[in-house]
Amino acid sequence: MLVELRIRNFAIIDQVELEFGPGLNVLSGETGAGKTIVMNALGLLLGGRASPEMVRADRKEAVVEGLFAVEGEGLPADLMAAMGEGAARELIVKRVVSEAGRSRVLINDELATVQTLARIGAALVEVYGQHEQQSLLRTENHLTILDRFAALESALAAYREAYRRARELSARLADLEHRARDRERRLETARFELSELERAQLDINEERDLAAERTILANAARLMAAAGAAEQVLMDQDGAAADLIGRAQSALGEAASLDAKLAEPLDLIGSARVALEEAVHALRAYRERIEADPGRLEQIDNRLQEIARLKRKYGGSVQSALATLEHLRAEVGELEHAEESAAEIKAEVAKALAQAAGMARELSRSRAAGAAALKQKMQAELKTLGMRNAVFEARLTPFAADSGLGCEAAPLGPDGSDECEFFLAPNLGQPPMALARIASGGELSRVMLALKRLEAQRRGVATMIFDEVDAGIGGAIAEVVGRKLKELSRFHQILCITHLPQIASFADRHFLVEKEERRGATTSRVVELDQPQRVEELARMLGGAQVSERFRRAARELLDRAQ
Numbered sequence: 001m002l003v004e005l006r007i008r009n010f011a012i013i014d015q016v017e018l019e020f021g022p023g024l025n026v027l028s029g030e031t032g033a034g035k036t037i038v039m040n041a042l043g044l045l046l047g048g049r050a051s052p053e054m055v056r057a058d059r060k061e062a063v064v065e066g067l068f069a070v071e072g073e074g075l076p077a078d079l080m081a082a083m084g085e086g087a088a089r090e091l092i093v094k095r096v097v098s099e100a101g102r103s104r105v106l107i108n109d110e111l112a113t114v115q116t117l118a119r120i121g122a123a124l125v126e127v128y129g130q131h132e133q134q135s136l137l138r139t140e141n142h143l144t145i146l147d148r149f150a151a152l153e154s155a156l157a158a159y160r161e162a163y164r165r166a167r168e169l170s171a172r173l174a175d176l177e178h179r180a181r182d183r184e185r186r187l188e189t190a191r192f193e194l195s196e197l198e199r200a201q202l203d204i205n206e207e208r209d210l211a212a213e214r215t216i217l218a219n220a221a222r223l224m225a226a227a228g229a230a231e232q233v234l235m236d237q238d239g240a241a242a243d244l245i246g247r248a249q250s251a252l253g254e255a256a257s258l259d260a261k262l263a264e265p266l267d268l269i270g271s272a273r274v275a276l277e278e279a280v281h282a283l284r285a286y287r288e289r290i291e292a293d294p295g296r297l298e299q300i301d302n303r304l305q306e307i308a309r310l311k312r313k314y315g316g317s318v319q320s321a322l323a324t325l326e327h328l329r330a331e332v333g334e335l336e337h338a339e340e341s342a343a344e345i346k347a348e349v350a351k352a353l354a355q356a357a358g359m360a361r362e363l364s365r366s367r368a369a370g371a372a373a374l375k376q377k378m379q380a381e382l383k384t385l386g387m388r389n390a391v392f393e394a395r396l397t398p399f400a401a402d403s404g405l406g407c408e409a410a411p412l413g414p415d416g417s418d419e420c421e422f423f424l425a426p427n428l429g430q431p432p433m434a435l436a437r438i439a440s441g442g443e444l445s446r447v448m449l450a451l452k453r454l455e456a457q458r459r460g461v462a463t464m465i466f467d468e469v470d471a472g473i474g475g476a477i478a479e480v481v482g483r484k485l486k487e488l489s490r491f492h493q494i495l496c497i498t499h500l501p502q503i504a505s506f507a508d509r510h511f512l513v514e515k516e517e518r519r520g521a522t523t524s525r526v527v528e529l530d531q532p533q534r535v536e537e538l539a540r541m542l543g544g545a546q547v548s549e550r551f552r553r554a555a556r557e558l559l560d561r562a563q
Helices: 035-045 079-085 113-125 131-136 139-149 153-181 184-202 204-220 218-235 243-257 258-288 293-311 316-338 339-384 441-459 473-487 533-544 549-562
Strands: 002-010 013-019 024-027 063-068 090-098 103-109 110-112 125-129 391-398 419-423 465-466 494-499 509-518 523-530
Touching: 002 035, 013 035, 013 523, 024 035, 024 473, 035 063, 035 090, 035 465, 035 494, 035 509, 035 523, 079 113, 090 113, 103 113, 113 125, 113 218, 125 441, 139 153, 139 339, 139 419, 139 441, 153 339, 184 293, 184 316, 204 218, 204 293, 218 258, 218 339, 243 258, 293 316, 339 391, 339 419, 339 441, 419 441, 441 473, 473 494, 473 549, 533 549
Parallel strands: 024 494, 024 509, 125 465, 465 494
Antiparallel strands: 002 013, 002 063, 063 090, 090 103, 103 110, 391 419, 509 523
16 A cells, blocks of 8 residues: 655656545646646656656755555565565555656665566556556457456467467478578588588687787888897897996896995896896897798788678688588578478478467466456446446457468467457447447446456455546436446555546545646646645536635535435
């Protein structure tokens, strides 16, 4: 249950603190007052997307915090981990959005990801907005709703994996059969390319090593000259470094016998002479070893050209050429045994298809049972919503679209072998017709409300949020919807944004969202209404800006009737 909601520097909200209770919590207010902003803030708290526009002008960051009292058993692992091992079943969620649009999530003062927050939010709260009514008009959503009601998500996921496997094998078989038609031509080409790459004996480091060797060969004369010049400076000319160091040793040798403090510099000079002699030996060996070799240089150039050609031909790099080599080996082997491979894959396709078909049949049986249960429960729910003689059906028909995969018994699609469409007969004596063709806005609202009630029952969600579900309804039907929300609030905490006084009159807590202008700035504020204030707000909802005593009497009557 959402116990408390705090919003700061969010859009046109400066600071709001709301304390919700169990039962039916209603938010009302004039159009544009900020009700949607409150919903957006709550959506952010449940893992919604953050954006810079959420931060109030001239502020650095927006903050939304919520305190949840967690109820029930069998909670998701993310939620259990967030609450920790303590006895307190409370969850404090905080979302901070910077003016640049970046956001941070804290759950019980621990940093978390938005994905984790979204999973936890889905376990705590079910949100129902106006757009979901329109989703009922799209028949492709009906099968999803039925599967959720019948708790078939796991079975459907297992089927989809089997279906994916069958499609992959089928595509591989089709590719083999296609290639078999020009197998000889392709086999000849693949063998030639394979032979070319195998003869090349490419190595991942060869190009680098050859380039380094080429640089040395191309500059052999310069390198020999440099080594010789260094050798002369160190050893083979008048005033060479070796002679100078020798003189220094001689000068210090006798003196060191007189003062032991000169022993250390003398040792260092000796070490320097040894190092110099080793350097001279190394330079002499290098000069004797290096030589211009035009033949080797030409050989390296030819090899580098060959590597460059193969790189251009096989993907642009040695790595891609080596990957092509492995692919060609597999392809040649497959083409050489194409008939055998095709037979094996055909058997695998048949096995995978049989498995998928069997799982689809199980899904169909479960869906048929789920459709019957959904019909019974929906009609009971619709009856409580004023549609006393309504007939609701979830009709299953065989999958008819061409998915590129099927079997003789029944075509298979990504969701099994079924399609589903909801049918409704709102009134006595009418035959059920497709929901998308006949449902009015009010009927659609009640159908969705009934579906949400059933889904919330199954999932055990503690809090349900209804964002302006009163679209297309009014009068007596609005009162019926209000009573239904009130009934739902016995089992779930309900937060409802509404424009209808008939619904608002049933509230256990009624909040007013309104705009005010102060010091040249517009701010939305939210206040909880007491009984006299509720009368005034319901009168405004009934009569508009001009509230008269007649509307106040009507408002009191609504409140009395709701009680």
